[in-house]
Amino acid sequence: MGKDSTRQTGTDLDAKATSYGGDAIVRFERVQKSYDGVLLVVKDLDLEVQRGEFLTLLGPSGSGKTTVLMMLAGFETATHGGIFLKGEPINNVPPHKRGIGMVFQNYALFPHMTVFENLAFPLEVRRLAKGEIQEKVRRALEMVRLGGFENRRPGQLSGGQQQRVAVARALVFEPDLVLMDEPLGALDKNLREEMQYEIKHIHENLGVSMVYVTHDQSEALTMSNRIAVFNDGRIQQLAAPDDLYERPENAFVAQFIGENNRLSGRVSHLDGTSCAVDLDDGGGRVQALAVKVAGDRARTTLSLRPERVAINPEEGAFPNVFEARVQELIYLGDHIRTRVSLCGKDDFIIKVPNAQGHAMLREGEQVRVGWALEDCRALDA
């Protein structure tokens, strides 16, 4: 945790993040998109996708992430700004001349063609020789573990198999960039997790750049090199999954990625990287890491992960120690989700690991809880 306290603002996080992998394959420059000429769906987007990177656009519906993907594919035009692919502006290049592979939400396999014909289609368009087409289709199907399915129709395949064919079709013509628009949304949970690893491994093996859109944060955390969290048409934070989870830069990201306890209050003492915050309604004073506070006396939201709260800590281990009362215990196997009332809030969640010898709590019990200064991040109000 020691190095965390040296991080202060978003700028050096971004600097680290954008240095990934070297040169950019895609660049958005001050891109704006409006459908009706009034409301901006995408606001001043600056974004670079690095060569070989798996970048996820994550956000709630209506946050602009899909619009960004559609502008990259060429199905939507940017109202303002420039989009560059390998350094060339592509604002006026139609989708079929961009040479980008794409996997669609509903797979969009051609139902009247066999699996082989589906995969051969992008190769026939590129006028490859027949033998070469057969070889490439065979290799693509082996890559997604569907060898021998050449003569099936999409309608005869299961959802997971159709998904794999769609991935193979997007990759078979060896594009440098592949877009995926919530491709796992229609699959059930187990299959979805299996496919996440499969796509991740394909990405690692081929070194192709991928831009992936999803609203599922665990999917984003599992697969990505970097995640751009979208809300309200803007990127709220662009960072690697661990950075995003452990060091959210604003209240939206903290709340959208993973579970999060929020405490609101006012900064009473700002001292470089740390600050003291007086909680509302006399809830007490909390020592926190000043990540995004406007200054002394400014309102702030404290963000604290439920698994970073210790029960009955050793004396002097943490600067923040409070009395709490156990309200509810929910047994979840690997951990026990514990709701306590603390600092005037009664929806404070603590994840108590179900480890050997760990304290077992009872409802109504009075306990002391504590957490480190670095784990409690003071964000925008």
Add this chain to the structure above:
Amino acid sequence: MISLPPHAGPLERIWHYVFLLICVLVFGFLIAPLLVILPLSFNAEPYFTFTEGMLSLDPEAYSLRWYEALFDTNPNRENKWLEAIPNSLWIAACSTLLATALGTLAALGLSRSEMPFRNLIMGLLISPMIVPLIITAAGIFFFYARLNEYAELTGSFIGIVLAHTVLGTPFVVITVTATLIGFDQSLVRAGLMCGATPTRVFFKVVLPLILPGVISGALFAFVTSFDEIVVVLFVGSVEYQTIPRQMWAGIREEISPIILAVATLLICVSTLLMIAVEVLRRYNERQRGVTPG
């Protein structure tokens, strides 16, 4: 057939059988006039009624003489049918081709959400189905008459083909539009992302999937043109006969049972076309992975 549930009361039972009877009567009313024609066309006598011999199933009372007369190629006897049949087939084929191409394109355009005035244009395109035929025919006649100093459209092959195209297009627009409702537009995007030009995507992806709709629309357009008499009466001429017009003339002037033979052939052709439509519909549903109902 609908079967009665075990808990049906006496009133429900009575209504059930009355309902079946009504259905049978309606079918009979619709089909009987067509079925009567079939045996009559084999009449050995020049009458439009069943002779006593026919009713007693005497083989002597039946003959193929009207069919022979229909296809009589002896140059000494005038046979207007021999001109009318190829005329009708050519007109129907050409107007079907035009109506199918234009109607499919119109339906594709009208199915796009960004198309302005969709309902208005759709209404205009299908209006020939709704406006009484006699009004359309008269309108076309006067319109052609105006144009006659530039192009001889009245009484000509092209004039009738164009008029029949107008009548056939609504069927194509409607069937193709219906097919496009179930068409997944993301397939077009997928085709484009594979690198295919929009034209290639149309021929390789869109057209094969909407083809059943296109073909059934084309069949309707064909039948419309093949059966059509009102427009031909206005726009056609004595020298330019079609089958329906020849039948019309046959009934009014000569009352020859040849038209019964023609009618029988037309019924057979129409039935085959309708069977083709149904087969196509089922094929289409299979291709989309829907089990036929």
